[in-house]
Amino acid sequence: xxxxxxxxxxxxxxxxxxxxxxxxxxxxxxxxxxxxxxxxxxxxxxxxxxxxxxxxxxxxxxxxxxxxxxxxxxxxxxxxxxxxxxxxxxxxxxxxxxxxxxxxxxxxxxxxxxxxxxxxxxxxxxxxxxxxxxxxxxxxxxxxxxxxxxxxxxxxxxxxxxxxxxxxxxxxxxxxxxxxxxxxxxxxxxxxxxxxxxxxxxxxxxxxxxxxxxxxxxxxxxxxxxxxxxxxxxxxxxxxxxxxxxxxxxxxxxxxxxxxxxxxxxxxxxxxxxxxxxxxxxxxxxxxxxxxxxxxxxxxxxxxxxxxxxxxxxxxxxxxxxxxxxxxxxxxxxxxxxxxxxxxxxxxxxxxxxxxxxxxxxxxxxxxxxxxxxxxxxxxxxxxxxxxxxxxxxxxxxxxxxxxxxxxxxxxxxxxxxxxxxxxxxxx
Amino acid sequence: xxxxxxxxxxxxxxxxxxxxxxxxxxxxxxxxxxxxxxxxxxxxxxxxxxxxxxxxxxxxxxxxxxxxxxxxxxxxxxxxxxxxxxxxxxxxxxxxxxxxxxxxxxxxxxxxxxxxxxxxxxxxxxxxxxxxxxxxxxxxxxxxxxxxxxxxxxxxxxxxxxxxxxxxxxxxxxxxxxxxxxxxxxxxxxxxxxxxxxxxxxxxxxxxxxxxxxxxxxxxxxxxxxxxxxxxxxxxxxxxxxxxxxxxxxxxxxxxxxxxxxxxxxxxxxxxxxxxxxxxxxxxxxxxxxxxxxxxxxxxxxxxxxxxxxxxxxxxxxxxxxxxxxxxxxxxxxxxxxxxxxxxxxxxxxxxxxxxxxxxxxxxxxxxxxxxxxxxxxxxxxxxxxxxxxxxxxxxxxxxxxxxxxxxxxxxxxxxxxxxxxxxxxxxxxxxxxxxxxxxxxxxxxxxxxxxxxxx
Numbered sequence: 001x002x003x004x005x006x007x008x009x010x011x012x013x014x015x016x017x018x019x020x021x022x023x024x025x026x027x028x029x030x031x032x033x034x035x036x037x038x039x040x041x042x043x044x045x046x047x048x049x050x051x052x053x054x055x056x057x058x059x060x061x062x063x064x065x066x067x068x069x070x071x072x073x074x075x076x077x078x079x080x081x082x083x084x085x086x087x088x089x090x091x092x093x094x095x096x097x098x099x100x101x102x103x104x105x106x107x108x109x110x111x112x113x114x115x116x117x118x119x120x121x122x123x124x125x126x127x128x129x130x131x132x133x134x135x136x137x138x139x140x141x142x143x144x145x146x147x148x149x150x151x152x153x154x155x156x157x158x159x160x161x162x163x164x165x166x167x168x169x170x171x172x173x174x175x176x177x178x179x180x181x182x183x184x185x186x187x188x189x190x191x192x193x194x195x196x197x198x199x200x201x202x203x204x205x206x207x208x209x210x211x212x213x214x215x216x217x218x219x220x221x222x223x224x225x226x227x228x229x230x231x232x233x234x235x236x237x238x239x240x241x242x243x244x245x246x247x248x249x250x251x252x253x254x255x256x257x258x259x260x261x262x263x264x265x266x267x268x269x270x271x272x273x274x275x276x277x278x279x280x281x282x283x284x285x286x287x288x289x290x291x292x293x294x295x296x297x298x299x300x301x302x303x304x305x306x307x308x309x310x311x312x313x314x315x316x317x318x319x320x321x322x323x324x325x326x327x328x329x330x331x332x333x334x335x336x337x338x339x340x341x342x343x344x345x346x347x348x349x350x351x352x353x354x355x356x357x358x359x360x361x362x363x364x365x366x367x368x369x370x371x372x373x374x375x376x377x378x379x380x381x382x383x384x385x386x387x388x389x390x391x392x393x394x395x396x397x398x399x400x401x402x403x404x405x406x407x408x409x410x411x412x413x414x415x416x417x418x419x420x421x422x423x424x425x426x427x428x
Numbered sequence: 429x430x431x432x433x434x435x436x437x438x439x440x441x442x443x444x445x446x447x448x449x450x451x452x453x454x455x456x457x458x459x460x461x462x463x464x465x466x467x468x469x470x471x472x473x474x475x476x477x478x479x480x481x482x483x484x485x486x487x488x489x490x491x492x493x494x495x496x497x498x499x500x501x502x503x504x505x506x507x508x509x510x511x512x513x514x515x516x517x518x519x520x521x522x523x524x525x526x527x528x529x530x531x532x533x534x535x536x537x538x539x540x541x542x543x544x545x546x547x548x549x550x551x552x553x554x555x556x557x558x559x560x561x562x563x564x565x566x567x568x569x570x571x572x573x574x575x576x577x578x579x580x581x582x583x584x585x586x587x588x589x590x591x592x593x594x595x596x597x598x599x600x601x602x603x604x605x606x607x608x609x610x611x612x613x614x615x616x617x618x619x620x621x622x623x624x625x626x627x628x629x630x631x632x633x634x635x636x637x638x639x640x641x642x643x644x645x646x647x648x649x650x651x652x653x654x655x656x657x658x659x660x661x662x663x664x665x666x667x668x669x670x671x672x673x674x675x676x677x678x679x680x681x682x683x684x685x686x687x688x689x690x691x692x693x694x695x696x697x698x699x700x701x702x703x704x705x706x707x708x709x710x711x712x713x714x715x716x717x718x719x720x721x722x723x724x725x726x727x728x729x730x731x732x733x734x735x736x737x738x739x740x741x742x743x744x745x746x747x748x749x750x751x752x753x754x755x756x757x758x759x760x761x762x763x764x765x766x767x768x769x770x771x772x773x774x775x776x777x778x779x780x781x782x783x784x785x786x787x788x789x790x791x792x793x794x795x796x797x798x799x800x801x802x803x804x805x806x807x808x809x810x811x812x813x814x815x816x817x818x819x820x821x822x823x824x825x826x827x828x829x830x831x832x833x834x835x836x837x838x839x840x841x842x843x844x845x846x847x848x849x850x851x852x853x854x855x856x857x858x859x860x861x862x863x864x865x866x867x868x869x870x871x872x873x874x875x876x877x878x879x880x881x882x883x884x
Contacts, residue, residue, distance in 0.1 A: 067472035
């Protein structure tokens, strides 16, 4: 069995799977259940100053898609609504009882040095392993000058991070909001402020649906709705890209990253780790299915690593970073062609109609009675992959690379690029 | 020899021994409608195929992926209308179509996972939704003033009449039985058409307006083609296969021996299943869906032993595999390669003797010389229907017991007289009859548009 032990910015956990700061980590009861189930760590739901915030009733909005009852979710819940002392007491007890697990405390207080200084001291007394600065909450707290309101201003990120490093010995993880044009700005700011790591992404600002009877965004609270934070499998692509950007950036490369956003399976986790993440945080999948999903996450990741010959996480962590390049570095003189396996084809025609209506008219259709046959017209196929993705039968449509011994031809030096790098002319 | 032979035969041929509660259960809806949730889950299995094989397999070419998408998106009204637009008897077809040899047999999910999308069940949900609405989903354009006579209020006639009414024509349907519906009303097992569905569906069809049904008017007796051609602008014949083939055996008229179609009709029209006589030991002769419906209903009515005997093998049965399975699930015993050669009994049938058969060169059958007998208090003959129509007047050309029609115009040899359903060559299925009626209505529309005004 592969070694899943994790050392993330000095925070140790038996596996890289942590529960993100959210309702599942709101109190000792849940966190103990999670640890019993096998989770490697938790980020305790964000603490704030007393008096605690007040939450609304009706907190989640759901997205159903084509048979998936809950394909995505958003929430309008705020940080913990329990007294600070109660949370601190429970954190201390849980950490004492579960010394091998990572217990990180998420924090959000007003953007004032004294507020941070006061709470940091109290958190350190609990014996927690680290801090996560919630600069990402996209609703409710941001209107009060906290959460995303800080995360969207790199100078504030840097300033608060610096205070935390100044007043606490604990590793500081800065949680980033995706509700920003360039994720590198706050990531670089966090690094400048002395952050030990970043975690991302927090939820995406969203209206998940409009109730067409009530004519209000969901979730509807007494007839009205507000925007919330979107999460679940749909945000994973957004998160992966932002993680990849930070991992390959000259300024932030090497900064530990805890990957968050739609992690539902071991495979999702492996992808985040391949793009540089040192741990992953999970919330929606656990809220959907319960803590027991950890079994397959640990098991699946370990089995896959065994198959691949990766002895520990470091063996493949960041392996995809060098292959994440800018578009102009892609080889324009390389081609794949779709191939349909007639033995696997069930005759649904989805590939044909997609290609015919919306792509390159490269799939011919033959019909006889109720029998259907579809065939790729190689000369017309541009290798776009659309049919491959649409086909409901796994392995039926494959993209076959064409062999070429020609040198790589990128946009940078492509003849069609008027700005292409011209070969230097030898001086006379 | 069993002692039962010595008992008075009539004791073994009596109304059902089952309680009314048990009978109500035995003849309740065979496939109750899917719940809203079940329908949504099933609908989401549909891949929304392009040029979907299921549509090709449907004689009425219902836009199956299209209506299923309506169920997925919550457009149930649109889903039901889409079905009924192609097949006005989509409610009956949802209940009785042999889907495993039509749409569901062609479903790509069958190829992929051996389990098709349950198209029939989804069609029922969508059509039930439309039937529950007050308004008829189709409207009539301005009346054309043209009047068409339809003979036979079965699936073909109803389909043709509705299509004509949608074009603005007036239609009068003449039906020989006391009520409309044809085989939907008289010829299908009760549990497939529970809750008086056939009658409700006829009401639905008539809701479009412009259609009048006159019952108990039989062609060749109360009506004549030459007269209809004079009084109406066109005529459609949907007269089915009204006759029943005989075995041509001695003692075939013994009490207790009856046609399966009559037994099925008696059950459907009884109003009280407890009053319908059934044998303790029932022998059904035949291998089609009528034989299955008769055998299974006899068993459900309380018969102790029901044996279905077919002169050929299982593979040659015209009953679909699903129907065969259904009968066997109901404990109907099958005997193959046996043809009846004689009946015995004093004043009621007691025994049937069969000759064992074997295939002969050239696809025929020949007796092997061996025989066996089955005790029987009731024999149901289901060896096929035939064309039985005395015109006593001008008559269209008939070939092999089917009215000859032009494949496109659907017109018979008599100009202005069209035909469809079981009385013409084709699949003897409700869904085919509906399509025939639809196409004939198109042929009639074209005929009327030609401006032929001289009636007859």
